[in-house]
Amino acid sequence: MANPVLSQERFHNEEAAFAYVEAELWPNGPVCPHCGNADGARIGRLQGRRSKPSKVHPEGVVQIGLRKCYECRQQFSVRKGTIFEDSHLPLRLWLQAIYLLCSSKKGISTRQLQRILGCGMKTAWHLGHRIRHAMAPGSTGPLGGAGKVVEADETELARSRKTRKPEGFRRKTHNPVVMSLVERGGNIRSQTLDHRGAMSVVRRNVHPDSTLATDQAQHYKFPPVADHQTVDHSKFEWTRGIAHTNTLEGFFSVLKRGLVGVYQHVDKKHLDRYLAEFDFRQNTRVALGIDDVERTRRAVRGMAGKRLTYRDSYAP
Numbered sequence: 001m002a003n004p005v006l007s008q009e010r011f012h013n014e015e016a017a018f019a020y021v022e023a024e025l026w027p028n029g030p031v032c033p034h035c036g037n038a039d040g041a042r043i044g045r046l047q048g049r050r051s052k053p054s055k056v057h058p059e060g061v062v063q064i065g066l067r068k069c070y071e072c073r074q075q076f077s078v079r080k081g082t083i084f085e086d087s088h089l090p091l092r093l094w095l096q097a098i099y100l101l102c103s104s105k106k107g108i109s110t111r112q113l114q115r116i117l118g119c120g121m122k123t124a125w126h127l128g129h130r131i132r133h134a135m136a137p138g139s140t141g142p143l144g145g146a147g148k149v150v151e152a153d154e155t156e157l158a159r160s161r162k163t164r165k166p167e168g169f170r171r172k173t174h175n176p177v178v179m180s181l182v183e184r185g186g187n188i189r190s191q192t193l194d195h196r197g198a199m200s201v202v203r204r205n206v207h208p209d210s211t212l213a214t215d216q217a218q219h220y221k222f223p224p225v226a227d228h229q230t231v232d233h234s235k236f237e238w239t240r241g242i243a244h245t246n247t248l249e250g251f252f253s254v255l256k257r258g259l260v261g262v263y264q265h266v267d268k269k270h271l272d273r274y275l276a277e278f279d280f281r282q283n284t285r286v287a288l289g290i291d292d293v294e295r296t297r298r299a300v301r302g303m304a305g306k307r308l309t310y311r312d313s314y315a316p
């Protein structure tokens with residue numbers, strides 16, 4: 001049976017796709033990205049062609065959603081200044097890709113994206129990474145605060161010992177370590193742990209008035225917070241009142257199944273983007289009353305102001 005959401009107009013019809021994105025990014029009508037003019041009466045809709053007929057395009061290039069600002073006399077569309085800019089991919093395929101990434105709990109591999117969208121490998125790869133980039137929160141304040149509990153824990157991303165090793169495989173000395181913080185009842189924030197260590201992550205991300213809940217690892221001694229609660233995993237103690245890291249244990253299990261099962265060869269330098277993707281889904285999860293359609297809508301809103309060109313991304 002066809003997916004009732006994916007069979008909707010905006011995933012197949014370019015004009016409907018533009019209408020959908022415009023409604024999300026311009027809730028009060030179009031805004032000129034060149035001069036900031038938001039007066040609807042001073043912005044016109046251009047019908048038809050962006051360029052004159054040429055040898056390559058005998059009909060001329062037809063661009064949907066093209067506007068003209070009568071203040072600064074320039075043209076623009078809703079793609080301008082977003083991660084959709086500089087992409088030749090139709091907006092309806094972008095929307096399909098965003099929906100797929102938003103509705104799959106453990107993510108979508110580049111290969112699968114390529115198969116579903118019928119595009120090239122490189123396009124699918126870049127598409128996935130631009131969407132992950134847009135899922136990352138912008139500037140964010142500290143987690144927690146007075147009377148709030150923040151869990152901190154980390155996990156090592158290691159290949160399973162049961163996985164067959166490729167020929168010439170040499171054991172890496174350092175597997176990447178992911179550290180996550182979650183405000184109980186609030187948002188999660190994950191990052192790869194670098195040489196600065198766990199305490200530095202706590203200092204940069206947790207409000208000093210919070211209660212921190214961790215296991216008894218040495219590096220959590222004397223954290224810069226008001227209160228510190230620990231559980232001793234070595235004594236099989238997992239929960240004692242508010243002291244537990246169960247929220248993160250659950251998140252790590254989804255993350256690991258995703259990174260191992262779907263993203264088999266995640267390069268260390270791209271890991272933070274994948275973490276942004278898993279954080280985004282966790283922060284917009286079903287338990288908060290957010291469904292796939294609403295989650296997709298929030299991702300689309302995140303596309304604004306996050307332009308990312310191929311050069312300043314990271315070729316595969």
Ligand SMILES: [Zn+2]
Nearest residue numbers: 032035069072
């Ligand atoms: Zn303008």
